[in-house]
Amino acid sequence: AQTVTQSQPEMSVQEAETVTLSCTYDTSENNYYLFWYKQPPSRQMILVIRQEAYKQQNATENRFSVNFQKAAKSFSLKISDSQLGDTAMYFCAFMTTGTASKLTFGTGTRLQVTL
Amino acid sequence: EAGVAQSPRYKIIEKRQSVAFWCNPISGHATLYWYQQILGQGPKLLIQFQNNGVVDDSQLPKDRFSAERLKGVDSTLKIQPAKLEDSAVYLCASSEGDRWNTEAFFGQGTRLTVV
Numbered sequence: 001a002q003t004v005t006q007s008q009p010e011m012s013v014q015e016a017e018t019v020t021l022s023c024t025y026d027t028s029e030n031n032y033y034l035f036w037y038k039q040p041p042s043r044q045m046i047l048v049i050r051q052e053a054y055k056q057q058n059a060t061e062n063r064f065s066v067n068f069q070k071a072a073k074s075f076s077l078k079i080s081d082s083q084l085g086d087t088a089m090y091f092c093a094f095m096t097t098g099t100a101s102k103l104t105f106g107t108g109t110r111l112q113v114t115l
Numbered sequence: 116e117a118g119v120a121q122s123p124r125y126k127i128i129e130k131r132q133s134v135a136f137w138c139n140p141i142s143g144h145a146t147l148y149w150y151q152q153i154l155g156q157g158p159k160l161l162i163q164f165q166n167n168g169v170v171d172d173s174q175l176p177k178d179r180f181s182a183e184r185l186k187g188v189d190s191t192l193k194i195q196p197a198k199l200e201d202s203a204v205y206l207c208a209s210s211e212g213d214r215w216n217t218e219a220f221f222g223q224g225t226r227l228t229v230v
Binding site for chain 2: 004006035037042043044045047050091095101102103104105106107108
């Protein structure tokens with residue numbers, strides 16, 4: 001079974017600064033996907049960024065980038081130039097490959113962006 | 116492309132009553148997930164369908180929860196009888212479900228309050 005651990009329940013960052021959210025996971029699989037989802041107060045889960053485990057290059061999406069360390073089973077999210085709209089819960093998630101993929105979430109990190 | 120639709124958005128019931136939630140996934144998506152998200156926690160998978168078959172229901176409290184996926188499309192999740200600890204947001208998600216699938220799309224969820 002896969003487990004996902006987010007050790008930071010809450011984080012705070014000032015607008016325009018950079019923040020890094022941590023995530024570790026445990027699996028015996030070699031191929032899988034990792035995701036960061038954002039959940040604002042509206043409750044809609046929004047995909048922020050994804051990483052395929054077979055790719056060595058870290059994924060980037062505009063101000064969002066990841067540091068994927070496969071051997072260490074670590075998958076952190078860096079948010080650059082933080083904006084007030086980035087305030088939300090952030091969930092790290094793990095997905096197995098193949099049909100009927102299983103999607104497992106961490107416990108989340110509440111990020112507050114302040115002026 | 117229409118997203119995942121869920122209804123109702125909110126529901127308040129008394130303990131021991133029954134309640135049902137409805138989910139319409141994205142057209143063509145074979146995999147459908149129901150998650151329970153208790154306040155302040157990450158989503159926990161209750162049940163996963165691949166087309167109209169159950170892939171994983173290991174965390175579904177089967178003495179009170181039931182779910183079905185009609186003709187491999189819409190799905191309903193029922194709780195009977197409800198307990199106070201069932202108060203949570205119930206999220207439905209869907210994905211293409213093929214071996215190259217890499218993303219699950221979420222509905223806005225149903226917030227259930229049991230009093």
